[in-house]
Amino acid sequence: MDGFDNRTSYTPILPFWKDRMPHGERKDRVRKMYDTLAGVYYLWRSATHPVNMKRILEKLAMNSKDTLVDVGTGPGIVPIKLRKLGIENPILGVDLSPKEIEIARHKASKLSHNHLTFEVGDMEKLPLPDASHSRLCCIEALLLLDCPEKALSEFHRVLKPGGKAVIVEPKNTGLSKKLFYAFFKLALKSYSLFRTEYKNFSETDFRGPCYFTREKLEYTMNSCRFEHISLEEDHTHFYCVLEKNNGIH
Ligand SMILES: C[S@@+](CC[C@H](N)C(=O)[O-])C[C@H]1O[C@@H](n2cnc3c(N)ncnc32)[C@H](O)[C@@H]1O
Numbered sequence: 001m002d003g004f005d006n007r008t009s010y011t012p013i014l015p016f017w018k019d020r021m022p023h024g025e026r027k028d029r030v031r032k033m034y035d036t037l038a039g040v041y042y043l044w045r046s047a048t049h050p051v052n053m054k055r056i057l058e059k060l061a062m063n064s065k066d067t068l069v070d071v072g073t074g075p076g077i078v079p080i081k082l083r084k085l086g087i088e089n090p091i092l093g094v095d096l097s098p099k100e101i102e103i104a105r106h107k108a109s110k111l112s113h114n115h116l117t118f119e120v121g122d123m124e125k126l127p128l129p130d131a132s133h134s135r136l137c138c139i140e141a142l143l144l145l146d147c148p149e150k151a152l153s154e155f156h157r158v159l160k161p162g163g164k165a166v167i168v169e170p171k172n173t174g175l176s177k178k179l180f181y182a183f184f185k186l187a188l189k190s191y192s193l194f195r196t197e198y199k200n201f202s203e204t205d206f207r208g209p210c211y212f213t214r215e216k217l218e219y220t221m222n223s224c225r226f227e228h229i230s231l232e233e234d235h236t237h238f239y240c241v242l243e244k245n246n247g248i249h
Helices: 025-048 053-060 077-084 098-109 148-158 174-194 214-222
Strands: 068-071 091-095 116-120 133-139 159-170 228-233 237-243
Touching (some): 025 077, 025 098, 025 174, 053 159, 053 237, 068 077, 077 091, 077 116, 098 116, 133 148, 148 159, 148 237, 214 228
Parallel strands (some): 068 091, 068 133, 133 159
Antiparallel strands (some): 159 237, 228 237
């Protein structure tokens, strides 16, 4: 596990989360689940997207030269919303699920002059050169990983000196937990009725997510190489800003 296995330090949402899976198995299950549900997930997510985009924008503090990567972009709702809020900077969305990326590309193609691109990729090993972007965001995705620290180290690598990452994680509040769980349970059950390849695919295959507590999020953020870290919360989410050293001492 490269010394990164601290899964037991998260708050388990479901009892079977405590079961240990071989490293990589959860990633395959997460990819398969988001691939399977991509169409219905887009509809559900765009209708219920729970994150305050203006707050994210404020925290990203972009100028006209900045380029943004949205990691764990799913069907591209965040880049498309940013574009609709008037942000014209180039935005690259990266996601593990090829189906989510297919939907993101399709939706973005309907916008004119969009400067939005999407690529399949794993945030624990981003398909991007070192110091290639000045801004990065990751919305409600870190909780799906075995090793969030690996992703944070990748975020640090791909950011330019002085670059900034904004990470938003949902809180384990009653409503978000119930909504999330109800959606996946219903969707997975429906799919297993109609798609024979997913006959035995149930919500227990997903085994997650594991929500961060404030304490664990602080601990995780502080274990990464970013220089300035801030963490705020509202009643549903944590908002973290991480800044990479600009190399000037
Ligand atoms: C809850 S969705 C959030 C999607 C999007 N950020 C939004 O706010 O609409 C989480 C996304 O993270 C992606 N994901 C999970 N693990 C990943 C990984 N290791 N690398 C890249 N994407 C990942 C999933 O495929 C899924 O699309």
